[in-house]
Every structure is written in structure tokens, then in C-alpha cells.
Amino acid sequence: MKKIATLSLLLILASTHLFAQQEKSLQQEKSNELKINAFNLIVFKAIDLSYERLIDEESSYGASLLFTLGNDEIFDYIREYSVAPYYRRYFSKGYAKGFFVEGFGMLNGYKDNFHYDSNSNSYTEEKYTDFALGISIGGKFVSKKGFVVDIYTGIGRNLFNSDESFIDVVTRGGITLGYRF
Numbered sequence: 113m114k115k116i117a118t119l120s121l122l123l124i125l126a127s128t129h130l131f132a133q134q135e136k137s138l139q140q141e142k143s144n145e146l147k148i149n150a151f152n153l154i155v156f157k158a159i160d161l162s163y164e165r166l167i168d169e170e171s172s173y174g175a176s177l178l179f180t181l182g183n184d185e186i187f188d189y190i191r192e193y194s195v196a197p198y199y200r201r202y203f204s205k206g207y208a209k210g211f212f213v214e215g216f217g218m219l220n221g222y223k224d225n226f227h228y229d230s231n232s233n234s235y236t237e238e239k240y241t242d243f244a245l246g247i248s249i250g251g252k253f254v255s256k257k258g259f260v261v262d263i264y265t266g267i268g269r270n271l272f273n274s275d276e277s278f279i280d281v282v283t284r285g286g287i288t289l290g291y292r293f
Contacts, residue, residue, distance in 0.1 A: 141166070141207050144259055145174070147290025157181045158191070162288060164200075166208045166280060168228040171198045176284075192239075194220040198248075206254070214248040218268055218282055244268035244282045 149160035157180060164174030176196040196218040204210020224238040246268020253261045265285035273279070 127187065142168075142258060142292045145290050145292045147260060147262065147288040149176075149178075149286040149288045151286035151288075152178065156190075160286065160288075162290070169207045170200075172208055174198055174200070191220055191222045191282075194218050194282075201286065202252070209252045209254045211251050212249070212264075214250070214266060216248060216266065216268065216284060218244040218246065218248050220244060220270070220282055222279060224279070240273050240279065242279070243272040244270045244274045246282065246284060248284055250285075253288050254292060255267050260288075260290040262286075262288040262290075264288075 143166040145162075145164040145166070147162040147164070149162070152158045152160040158178055159181065160176060160178040162174055162176040164172050166172045174197070175192070175200070176192065179193045179197070180190055186271060196216050198214050198216035200212045200214045202208050202210055202212045208246075219241070220243075221239065221241045224240070246266050248264050248266025250264025250266075263286075266283065268282045268284065270280055270282060
């Protein structure tokens with residue numbers, strides 16, 4: 113009986129030690145990420161920088177700052193800037209990587225290059241600032257050395273200036289490259 117009690121005690125202590133080591137390794141995970149959106153830089157001539165803080169293996173929060181580098185006459189309107197805080201929930205076995213769903217808010221300023229002014233019978237440039245709420249989906253891939261790639265897309269709705277402008281919907285997405293530290 114004494115041998116069974118001693119063996120049981122040893123098994124409990126060993127499993128507690130293993131659990132503590134696993135918990136310690138999760139806490140030692142790198143929890144900060146800095147990223148740049150390569151897609152927006154190439155396609156829209158815009159700098160889109162992001163910082164993300166990992167809360168645990170299933171969730172994180174962050175913010176993205178976008179500003180354009182110049183006018184692009186291909187599009188009727190151009191977002192001049194946006195600040196987008198977000199929260200992500202991950203659904204994979206890895207530590208804050210794999211498939212995710214994101215909720216975001218976006219303060220965005222844009223200009224309408226081709227706004228028709230009926231009073232002067234001409235086109236003028238109009239500027240707007242608005243705030244949107246939206247949702248995104250995507251995937252995150254992380255290398256063993258900490259290199260990060262996000263691929264995501266999302267859509268949101270501006271909440272305030274829908275009467276004044278035709279920009280009711282905002283998009284968020286791209287391919288970001290970064291580093292987890």
C-alpha cells in the first residue's frame with residue numbers, strides 16, 4: 113500500500129511539474145508584432161503599418177495606421193488616412209496563428225476627387241472624415257524565427273456621413289509582412 117501511495121505521489125508531482133513547464137513556455141512566447149502591408153504599398157501607394165499585442169494563444173489586439181503617399185487618379189476617391197484598432201480571435205492549435213476572425217473600428221479620412229457640384233455645374237474635391245465598424249477574416253503564418261505573414265480581408269460600414277458622401281462601405285485587407293518579438 114505504501115508503494116502505491118508513493119508511486120501515486122510521484123506521478124502527481126511529475127504531472128504538476130510538466131504542466132508548470134508547459135504553462136511557463138506559453139508565457140515565454142513572444143507577444144509583440146510589427147508589420148507592414150505590402151499589398152497596400154504596391155497597389156494603392158499607401159503605407160499601412162500595424163502593431164499587434166498577443167493576449168494569449170487565442171486572442172490579440174492591435175492597431176493599424178494607413179496614410180497615402182500621393183494621389184491615384186485610377187480611383188474616384190482615395191482614403192488619405194485611417195486608424196483602425198482591432199481585436200482578433202484565433203481558431204488554430206498554434207500560439208496566435210492560423211485562421212482568425214477580427215472585429216475592427218476605423219477612423220478614416222478620404223477625399224472625393226470627382227464630386228459633382230450642382231450649384232456651379234462643375235466637379236470639386238470634397239473631403240470627409242468618418243468612423244466605421246467592421247469584421248475581417250484571415251490567416252496568420254509564423255515561422256520558428258518569428259517572421260509573420262497575415263493574409264486577410266474585411267468590410268465595414270461608415271456610421272456618420274452617409275448623407276453627404278457616397279462612401280458608406282470601407283474595406284480592410286492585404287498581405288502584411290512582419291516580425292514577432
